[in-house]
Amino acid sequence: MDLRQLRYFVAVAEECHFGRAAQRLHMAQPPLSQAIRRLEEDLGVELLERTTRRVALTPAGERFLDRSRQILHEVDQAAREAARIAAGEIGRVVIGVVGSATYALLPPVARRLREEYPDIDFEFTSEMLTADQVSRLGDGTIDIALMRPPLATEGLLLRVLRSEPLVVALPESHPLASRDVLDLGELRDETFVTYPADRRSVLYDTFLAACEAHGFHPTHTVQVAQTSTIVVFVAAGIGVAVLPASAAHLRLEGVRFLPLADTPSVELAVGWRPGASATTQRVVDRLTQLVSEGDSALSS
Template identity: 50%
Template sequence: MDLRHLRYYVAVAEERHFGRAAERLHMAQPPLSQAIRQLEGELGVALLHRTTRRVDLTEAGRAYLERARAILAGVDEAAHLARRVADGVVGRLAIGCVGSATYSLLPALSRHLSAELPGIDFSFRGEMLAPDQAEALRDGTVDVAMLRPPAADPSLAAHLLRRDRLVVALPADHRLAARRRVRAADLAGADLIVHASNHRSVMYDVVLRVLREAGVEPRIRHEVSETSTLVTLVAGGLGAAVVPEPVTALTLPGVVYLPLVRPAATVDLAVAHRADRAEPHLLRTVEVIRRMTRPAAAARPPRDR
């Protein structure tokens, strides 16, 4: 018995006529009749009452028709699902986001992904530091990450999304808050709030490099893991912070954002996944993220003045 026999039987049972069933199946009547007799022989029961004019179903035939339809529908559904999986339009994915992307990109991204890939079940984890995201990618806790690229890691595949300018977040009553822009050298002696050190944050290394290249030895007062906490501490007057421009989406009373110049610096944002993963729904999601952020990828840092 194979699926072909089931399809043959359903056609005969629905048409109640071998000739019409043969036309529907685009085949000759004799092999159709032979196939139905073979099916009845394998089952050991009569499924049909045959007359010269029509075909009727036995009680066993009616029961068999109901189950045969369900089996064929299940097979068709399985084939449809397999094609959708192969096309990358169904599945489940967890996406991790670095702090600044959580506020500036995630709201629009979640809507965009839901609209373009409605068959994929997405979950999101925000406020993740880049090293934590890299580890989560390696152990499978997240499938895709939007992060500040760490040192080269052959186990991960990363694609640049955009380059974000650096800005300075200041308490509204800070001595620099009334300016139009801030030079890196102006932060000499200022209390600073930074993302966590000990190789846990890419931004920590970026900020220290920018300031030291300007001849400033940073005076770090607080280290935090979450960008929202960092901005909250700035609002509380506990210090200034150098952050990616998308952090300005966090508008809190008592915080002023100013461009950072001399040097004007940027930090990369990338989308990454494990290099050994190539599931269609994962790669399609990465492509949607890259396409969505492409217009911002050409952003240029402001000129020094």
């Protein structure tokens, strides 16, 4: 028994006529009749009652027709699903998001991706450091990273999406909190709440380089891994923090975000592995479009 025989049988059973079934299948009638006879012989069951005037299903044929339709439907569905997987329309994608982008980008990005690709199972890991993202891309535990270059990313693909300035987060009670803009050098004597220095944080390195460019090295730091914790510490009056502007989306009572004069910008990029699945590549391309187009694309 093969699928061709099942398709032949379904056509004959539905038409109750060999001639019409042959026309439907675009074949001659004699080989169709022979194929149905061989099917019955293989099964050892008579499926059709044939007379000179009509063709009718036997009780065994009626049940076999139901099963044949189910089998052919499942086969057709499997073929469609395979084609959709190959096209990147079905699958599972794990996205790791760097800390400061968690609050500005993750909510609208997650919403749009789930709306547009309902058959892709998304998992999001937030508040990641770029070094951890690189490691987890390498071992395959995440498929895509929204990350902060530059960092050693040999063996990975990287596409820069946008650039944003650094800002300073101050406690609202801070003497400088009423200013419109600050120079980083004015904060040289402050305690800074920063990302970890020992975990290859891109933002820590950028912050340190900015301080040195303004003629000082921070002498007092409190190091934490999560952007949310950094802002909480600032609200508690533990120190000040230099963060990407997108961190201001994490609104917390007691914190004031101010622009900094003459400080470097940081980039946001999407990273992924070469040879990624079609599903991953489809999401990378859509992420690129959404983030590059900005707020209008994410809010529409």
